[in-house]
Amino acid sequence: MRLPSRQRACYSPAMPEILTQHDLLSLFLLSFCASTLLPLGSEWLLIALLLKGSSPFTVILVASVGNSLGAVSSYLIGLGGSRWLIEKLLRISVEAQQKARHWFQIYGKWALLFSWLPVVGDPLCLVAGSLKHRFDTFVLFVALGKTARYSLVALLTLTGRSLF
Template identity: 30%
Template sequence: MMEFEIGYLGLLITSFLAATFLPITSEVFLVSMLVLGYDPWITLFYATIGNAGGGWFNFVIGRLGKPQWLERLKVPKNKILRWKDKVQRYGQWLGLLSWLPFIGDIMSVALGFFRAPWISSFSFILIGKFLRYLVIVALFVLGWL
């Protein structure tokens, strides 16, 4: 049984790291575990919690961020204004799209940086991550992956 515990823990950690700016893909790890016979519902749970945790981490980093950091990183003013406009227009709903590669990480940080409500932002990040992994697990269980 120890091997299963390490497997699920590995999925949790991989999913967390994949939600940060590190170039890691958790989908391959998730599908590999399913191929090896791991329980689909448990893998769905750990992948979702890990990836949502990474999204929440990004949100908190954004919340702690300071405008001076963006200046030091030489982020163009027009990009900052564009993300501010998106957060003001769509708010925490952007969290539903936080699963998207590359841009999803930026969305989570922007939600925090531009002070979107944290409870609803966290909720939408969780829902978005869950739906993404649910589709992957469902496709596998149905034999389409």
């Protein structure tokens, strides 16, 4: 089907082609960005790659590493970031920071298993950095939580696919 010239100017097939031609790199970059303060999700691409036939182990590993490294960037911002950077540029409110700090004070390192959650996950990583939480423990617990989440998404996807 040929689109009228006016519509052709707005339609760009480049993005889907980039994602399918460079699937693991795209998953890594999308997972990284989704774990920063950008409002993105990476699960849809993980599901698409699994349905396309990619190795579950590889897809889970790539997504988990990318997402964990994105969380490390939030940790580093919390470690050395100014109030202006965190509140004005990244738009993490004082309330969200206090809520994350409260979670962190109650649950300690165990709270980091939930760094993948929307709304509270990014502030948790920032708070861990601002509290100068041990980096090795931070990476371990964040990676465990994110890998568990991607593993569950993969399991549900592959189980659902086998039903049809």
